[in-house]
Amino acid sequence: MNRFQFVDDHQRHHGVKRLCQVIGLARSSYYHWKATAPDRDARGAHDADLAARIRVIHRESDGTYGVPRITAExxxxxxxVNHKRVARVxxxxxxxxLRLRRRHRTTLADPTAAKVPDLLERxxxxxxxxTRYVGDITSDLTPRTANLLATSGSMLANQYFDxxxxxxxRNASAAELELMPAIMHGQRAEFVRRMARAFDDLVDDLHDGVEPRPHDMAEQIALDLIIQDAEAMHTDADMLNTFxxxxxxxxxxxxFDSLYDLLFEDSDHIGYLSSKRAPAAPGELEHLFExxxxxxxxxxxxxxxx
Known part of the structure; x- marks a missing residue:
C-alpha cells in the first residue's frame, strides 16, 4: 500500500492533516492524488486492454516477438502506441x-592432443x-571485419540515397526498388533517405571504433543488410585483399555468424526482411524510426x- 492510499483509508478516523504530518506527506500531494484517481483508473483499464492484445500477439508468435516487433504489429x-509503453506493460x-543466439565454434580441438591438467582443480x-590467474577467450569485432562492414554500409547508404x-x-526502376526489402517498396523518398542515414549512422559508429548498436528498428534492419552484403563481398578474394x-x-x-550474437539484442526485425511481405502503404513504417x-x-x- 502506498502512503496516499494509507491516508485515504484512515482519514475518517484521524483526519488528513494529522496523517500527513505523521508520515511526512504534503496535503497538496494527497489531494492531487485523490483528484487524479479517475485518470489512473482509466490508464489502468487501457493498460489491461493493451496487455490482452500483447498476450495474443506474443502467443501467435510462439513467444518470439519482443517489444519492437509487438509494437509494429x-x-x-x-x-x-509508443514502444516504451509496450515495454512497461x-x-x-x-x-x-526470444533472443536467438547463433551457435558458433571458435576452437577446433585436436582429439589426439594430450589433455592439459587442471592444476587448480576448479x-x-x-x-x-x-598466485592464480583467470582469463577468458572471446571473439570480437576485429579491425578487418569492422572495415568490411563499414565499406558495405557506405555502399548501401549510397544506393539508398540514389x-x-x-x-x-519519379523514375525509380523496378530493379532499384528490388534492392530494398519488399515491405519498403511503397515508401516515399524521405523514408528511403532516412533509411540511408541509418546505414550512415552505423558506419559512423564503426569509424569511431565502437560496436554498431542499432538505436531503432530501422538501424536493426540496416545492420542485418550490412552483414549480409559484407558476407557476399567476403567471397571476392581480390576485393578482400584490397580491404x-x-x-x-x-x-x-x-x-559473420558471431556478429548476430554480438550486435543484436533480439531478432524482431527478421519479419521486415521477408520477400513475401506486401509493400506497406506510404507512412505506415514510420514506427521503424522510434x-x-x-x-x-x-x-x-x-x-x-x-
Whole structure:
C-alpha cells in the first residue's frame, strides 16, 4: 500500500492533516492524488486492454516477438502506441521476446592432443595477489571485419540515397526498388533517405571504433543488410585483399555468424526482411524510426550526408 492510499483509508478516523504530518506527506500531494484517481483508473483499464492484445500477439508468435516487433504489429492493426509503453506493460505481465543466439565454434580441438591438467582443480580463490590467474577467450569485432562492414554500409547508404532521388524524380526502376526489402517498396523518398542515414549512422559508429548498436528498428534492419552484403563481398578474394591492407590478421576475422550474437539484442526485425511481405502503404513504417529505450538518442541535428 502506498502512503496516499494509507491516508485515504484512515482519514475518517484521524483526519488528513494529522496523517500527513505523521508520515511526512504534503496535503497538496494527497489531494492531487485523490483528484487524479479517475485518470489512473482509466490508464489502468487501457493498460489491461493493451496487455490482452500483447498476450495474443506474443502467443501467435510462439513467444518470439519482443517489444519492437509487438509494437509494429499493434501499429499494423491500427493501435497507435509508443514502444516504451509496450515495454512497461510487457514487464508488468512478465513477457519478453526470444533472443536467438547463433551457435558458433571458435576452437577446433585436436582429439589426439594430450589433455592439459587442471592444476587448480576448479578452485579459483587466492589468499595473496599474483598466485592464480583467470582469463577468458572471446571473439570480437576485429579491425578487418569492422572495415568490411563499414565499406558495405557506405555502399548501401549510397544506393539508398540514389533510390530516394529516383523516387523524387519519379523514375525509380523496378530493379532499384528490388534492392530494398519488399515491405519498403511503397515508401516515399524521405523514408528511403532516412533509411540511408541509418546505414550512415552505423558506419559512423564503426569509424569511431565502437560496436554498431542499432538505436531503432530501422538501424536493426540496416545492420542485418550490412552483414549480409559484407558476407557476399567476403567471397571476392581480390576485393578482400584490397580491404585487408595494413590491418592485423586474427583468427576471428569475418566470423559473420558471431556478429548476430554480438550486435543484436533480439531478432524482431527478421519479419521486415521477408520477400513475401506486401509493400506497406506510404507512412505506415514510420514506427521503424522510434528510438529504442535502452540506448541514448542520436544527435537529432546530425542531418544527411547527401
Amino acid at each position: 499493434l501499429h499494423d492493426t491500427g493501435h497507435r 510487457m514487464r508488468g505481465i512478465g513477457l519478453a521476446g 578452485d579459483f580463490t587466492a589468499d595473496t595477489p599474483n 533510390r530516394a532521388k529516383s523516387i523524387s524524380d 585487408d591492407q595494413g590491418l592485423p590478421n586474427t583468427p576471428y576475422d569475418y566470423d 528510438q529504442f529505450c535502452s540506448l541514448d538518442e542520436r544527435d537529432p541535428d546530425r542531418g544527411f550526408r547527401r
